[in-house]
Amino acid sequence: MLQVDGYEYERNTTCVTCGHVMDGNRGVGLISHDMEEGDISLLCGWADHTMKDYLLVCLSTVMDRFPADYFPKSLMPGRTVRRESDGSWILEQ
Numbered sequence: 001m002l003q004v005d006g007y008e009y010e011r012n013t014t015c016v017t018c019g020h021v022m023d024g025n026r027g028v029g030l031i032s033h034d035m036e037e038g039d040i041s042l043l044c045g046w047a048d049h050t051m052k053d054y055l056l057v058c059l060s061t062v063m064d065r066f067p068a069d070y071f072p073k074s075l076m077p078g079r080t081v082r083r084e085s086d087g088s089w090i091l092e093q
């Protein structure tokens with residue numbers, strides 16, 4: 001479960017991810033939360049996506065592919081975080 005300030009995302013929350021993550025070719029490198037829509041996306045973070053790369057899945061489908069400590073401890077609502085090569089997460093916006 002991903003903790004977000006004030007609330008937590010349930011495992012069955014719908015999220016947007018990309019085929020690169022689902023294929024196991026890339027890790028999650030960019031996590032963002034849309035304040036208005038409430039949507040969350042866990043993407044590889046590369047800039048080479050086309051529409052066919054995006055997938056809608058349950059949050060657990062993505063998170064279960066990684067160790068629990070892979071993800072940031074929390075994600076402020078409406079913010080985006082990017083994973084650095086050392087495994088830390090930095091606030092992007």
Ligand SMILES: [Zn+2]
Binds near residue numbers: 019020026045
């Ligand atoms: Zn991708």
